[in-house]
Amino acid sequence: MSSPSQHVAIIGAGPAGLMAAEVLAQGGAEVIVYDAMPSAGRKFLMAGRGGLNLTHSEPLPAFLARYREAMPHLKAAIEAFPPQALRDWSEALGQETFVGSSGRVFPKAFKASPLLRAWLRRLDSMGVRLALRHRWTGWDEQGRLRFETPGGPLVVEPRATVLALGGASWPRLGSDGTWKETLAAEGVKISPLRPANSGFTVAWSEIFRDRFEGQPLKGVALTFAAHTQRGEAIVTRTGIEGGAIYALSAELREAILRDGHATLNIALRPDAETGELIAKLSAAKGKQSFSNFLRKAANLSPIAIGLLQESAKTSGKLLTALSPTDLARLIQAVSVQLNGIAPIARAISTAGGISFDELDDAFMLRRLPGVFAAGEMLDWEAPTGGYLLQASFATGVAAGRGALKWLGRQRLP
Structure with missing residues (x-):
């Protein structure tokens, strides 16, 4: 089944993918978010079981240093969507935040589910559609996206694509790292995925x-x-x-x-x-x-x-x-x-991923024009404390803005 469309495809309904979807929808794009799981944000909800540490309140120079070797590659994206912007975004969804004694930032509700529900409602009001139980399997000979769905194979031809498929930790929640082979077959350089924040x-x-x-x-x-x-x-x-x-x-x-x-x-x-x-x-x-x-x-x-x-x-x-x-x-x-x-499936996050050398300043894959990448797919790691979610959100914003520029649109202020 083929489904030509003028939409932008987001593959992955975690924080990076949903944030890219929001930015694109705000810019006037038609957006469909595809995800292999039956519901959105499963790993995000798992993170919320410990209180949902959204970000950290330390000064930005110290914050950026937490990303170690990847800091130069993430700096612009985080400066464009810094911790305070993430807190403002959460509060605009009705989820006030507070700074804990350690400097970590949490929603006052201390869990992820109210924030995710409010976010999905807002995305729905903006026209963003979710296509769940759609497992991406790569591209066909014409460069169209292929999906396995409950209704059978599906092929779509979006105007642009944002990949936000996560790393390889907690695969039962959707981030299983199977995208590595698909991108490697396209010549994309990928650093080996390794456990991060692991036992x-x-x-x-x-x-x-x-x-x-x-x-x-x-x-x-x-x-x-x-x-x-x-x-x-x-x-x-x-x-x-x-x-x-x-x-x-x-x-x-x-x-x-x-x-x-x-x-x-x-x-x-x-x-x-x-x-x-x-x-x-x-x-x-x-x-x-x-x-x-x-x-x-x-x-x-x-x-x-x-x-x-x-x-x-x-x-x-x-x-x-x-x-x-x-x-x-x-x-x-x-x-x-x-x-x-400890096995990568039990790690909190993943090190390794798409090399930043493969991306331009707009987070577009140089070998695949019109295809952007964000979140934990990229080759960075950070400690717990709010740094993981902050970079996922910020790179989602950056990829969404990059895709808008690719479409020839001007993002909203």
Whole structure:
């Protein structure tokens, strides 16, 4: 079935795709958003389960630095649609925002569903149509888009196309990364997709794993190479994850890919002076158990004590045989050997994607005139904290504006 049209095709109904659709509709374009899933914004809704961290309130220069090597490529798009613009956009949809104690920005509703519902209503009022359960399978010989739909194969010929298919994390929500082969066949250079903001595997002992699986290490400081991150880490059955781990995940991932392992050091009492710990650990233990002594003398939680015991076993030593000095040093630098990266399907986001060399300043693919790309498909990564959604929204805006220029239209102010 062929469906020639004057519309612009957006492929992917996540934040980047829907934002591109909004910009294009505001500019007067006829827009259809295609998505393989039965409903829009599934990964966006999943992000909202933790409170929907939309963006961050830190000064823009520091904000932009979070994108590391990709910063020069994302700078113009984020400056054109900065964090305050995203907050204003949310509030125009009836979802007021606030800045949390960490500087992160959230909707007051603290979830994604009210924002997504209001957004879809506005897009509908602007004439944007959703074509759900439409899985894009590439282009035919005439350069038309091909889709598999419940009604059978569909071919459409839009005036322009915006690709916003996401990365490869949480594939059950729609971002499965299968677009890689399609674009590679067109000669588009793609950096390998890798887990970002992911957990890592550790060969825990059965005793430690069974007792502490799912428990958090709170208020710790994690160090790898020259990088230190304060926060929380969670022990999983197969390893370790959590906010502080995610912040170091890029460096840890690259080390494991290069060397096959990485050694993470965990300070269990980062605010305590080592000398003070030594003094407290030198006190008489009396009749109390060693674990109870550690709990009182060093203010350690059961999981922190368990991690000390796990580290001592790994090194072939008894925790009770350590001197107060060695014990204090261990508390401030417990070594955990990471031996692998958690699967990309469980990662929060994805590193790698379409090389920025393949895009012009309007986010159009140089090899495919009239085809634009946005969001997590592109070769960038960022820590959690609002940076992921901000770049997805901002590149969606940039691709939408680029497509409007391609159509010869002037975007609305």
